[in-house]
Amino acid sequence: xxxxxxxxxxxxxxxxxxxxxxxxxxxxxxxxxxxxxxxxxxxxxxxxxxxxxxxxxxxxxxxxxxxxxxxxxxxxxxxxxxxxxxxxxxxxxxxxxxxxxxxxxxxxxxxxxxxxxxxxxxxxxxxxxxxxxxxxxxxxxxxxxxxxxxxxxxxxxxxxxxxxxxxxxxxxxxxxxxxxxxxxxxxxxxxxxxxxxxxxxxxxxxxxxxxxxxxxxxxxxxxxx
Amino acid sequence: xxxxxxxxxxxxxxxxxxxxxxxxxxxxxxxxxxxxxxxxxxxxxxxxxxxxxxxxxxxxxxxxxxxxxxxxxxxxxxxxxxxxxxxxxxxxxxxxxxxxxxxxxxxxxxxxxxxxxxxxxxxxxxxxxxxxxxxxxxxxxxxxxxxxxxxxxxxxxxxxxxxxxxxxxxxxxxxxxxxxxxxxxxxxxxxxxxxxxxxxxxxxxxxxxxxxxxxxxxxxxxxxx
Numbered sequence: 001x002x003x004x005x006x007x008x009x010x011x012x013x014x015x016x017x018x019x020x021x022x023x024x025x026x027x028x029x030x031x032x033x034x035x036x037x038x039x040x041x042x043x044x045x046x047x048x049x050x051x052x053x054x055x056x057x058x059x060x061x062x063x064x065x066x067x068x069x070x071x072x073x074x075x076x077x078x079x080x081x082x083x084x085x086x087x088x089x090x091x092x093x094x095x096x097x098x099x100x101x102x103x104x105x106x107x108x109x110x111x112x113x114x115x116x117x118x119x120x121x122x123x124x125x126x127x128x129x130x131x132x133x134x135x136x137x138x139x140x141x142x143x144x145x146x147x148x149x150x151x152x153x154x155x156x157x158x159x160x161x162x163x164x165x166x167x168x169x170x171x172x173x174x175x176x177x178x179x180x181x182x183x184x185x186x187x188x189x190x191x192x193x194x195x196x197x198x199x200x201x202x203x204x205x206x207x208x209x210x211x212x213x214x215x216x217x218x219x220x221x222x223x224x225x
Numbered sequence: 226x227x228x229x230x231x232x233x234x235x236x237x238x239x240x241x242x243x244x245x246x247x248x249x250x251x252x253x254x255x256x257x258x259x260x261x262x263x264x265x266x267x268x269x270x271x272x273x274x275x276x277x278x279x280x281x282x283x284x285x286x287x288x289x290x291x292x293x294x295x296x297x298x299x300x301x302x303x304x305x306x307x308x309x310x311x312x313x314x315x316x317x318x319x320x321x322x323x324x325x326x327x328x329x330x331x332x333x334x335x336x337x338x339x340x341x342x343x344x345x346x347x348x349x350x351x352x353x354x355x356x357x358x359x360x361x362x363x364x365x366x367x368x369x370x371x372x373x374x375x376x377x378x379x380x381x382x383x384x385x386x387x388x389x390x391x392x393x394x395x396x397x398x399x400x401x402x403x404x405x406x407x408x409x410x411x412x413x414x415x416x417x418x419x420x421x422x423x424x425x426x427x428x429x430x431x432x433x434x435x436x437x438x439x440x441x442x443x444x445x446x447x448x449x450x
Contacts, residue, residue, distance in 0.1 A: 052324075052328060052361055053328065064317055066320050068327055071320050072320070074319075075320040078319065091304045092291070095296050095297070095299065095300040099277075099291070099292055099293050099296050136277055
């Protein structure tokens with residue numbers, strides 16, 4: 001049996017998998033989705049496809065594997081040039097989008113990891129850092145409907161997972177990070193982003209994700225892998 | 226007095242500044258270099274140009290600032306399309322180069338920071354991690370003269386700083402990470418990379434860098450900023 005042209009190895013509740021699914025859907029690319037039972041096991045095929053970081057998502061295009069969600073998004077836009085334009089066309093706008101995506105991943109995601117997996121003072125410090133990151137991040141949104149302007153693009157996809165997962169994290173650990181006091185523009189964008197048809201059509205079930213979030217938090221607090 | 230078209234804010238011994246200088250030089254772009262006295266002070270102009278991360282290097286092109294060395298390199302290649310081609314043309318090769326550059330920055334640079342700034346068990350663990358990273362990284366070099374193939378390109382520039390700075394770090398902390406036993410291909414590439422004219426012409430003085438490395442290590446061990 002021939003492989004499908006495009007296969008995506010992911011995990012149903014993984015924000016980084018969703019980034020890639022959103023990009024594929026925006027381009028109208030058909031793909032076969034393979035779900036991995038992360039964090040409990042990884043298939044031999046995944047380990048063969050991404051022996052370096054062993055992480056999902058992995059996109060396989062004509063048998064060739066690609067890893068790192070933001071790298072995959074750029075690849076998708078460069079390979080399927082027709083249709084929806086994901087990367088900004090102007091080199092300066094493109095550089096700014098890449099800068100902010102890196103800032104969000106380096107600073108925001110790292111802080112959120114500590115917010116989610118720690119308690120007490122360490123957690124509180126991470127909450128403050130995260131609030132600062134979100135406040136800073138919304139500068140890139142000033143005067144615009146989406147980070148990409150009138151329509152979503154790369155930066156919306158890169159940080160779009162906050163819109164769905166951040167309220168779940170806030171609820172799970174009982175803190176507030178993106179609110180009208182701290183980051184009103186970002187909070188309003190959360191709502192607009194989740195209303196985009198393609199985005200809305202590729203989200204995990206809210207209840208199931210919320211439930212898994214609570215289970216995962218307890219696992220991490222108990223130092224489970 | 227009118228600003229030069231291209232200005233680069235950097236620090237003379239900063240590997241990330243050198244990345245950008247190499248790219249500018251490969252393209253034959255003239256620029257004004259502004260040295261910052263990091264880590265002891267940052268100019269008001271730098272803080273105005275990069276208020277988000279406050280880090281060098283910052284490239285200013287026609288008055289517009291750009292930060293993050295790898296983002297700047299992509300911008301340079303996309304803006305000055307003529308001359309030396311820095312980014313791979315094939316989307317898959319490009320994605321692979323971006324993947325490895327990210328892997329090196331996420332894993333290698335982080336390990337090296339601990340090798341350089343810690344002692345005892347923490348340092349030893351970081352040395353082992355770094356050795357593993359370098360061993361993995363040289364997979365991307367198999368059968369090739371440079372990471373870019375016959376000529377240097379993006380990935381060579383991204384990890385090129387290891388070729389000059391890693392032996393200095395090894396010497397400063399008295400450990401070996403890239404050697405014939407662990408990463409022979411990478412070690413041989415160190416020599417070839419440093420022999421490329423453009424690279425060689427933009428390196429800080431070896432003795433001064435080595436001396437500064439020892440001073441900096443002692444500062445970090447004493448918890449100086």
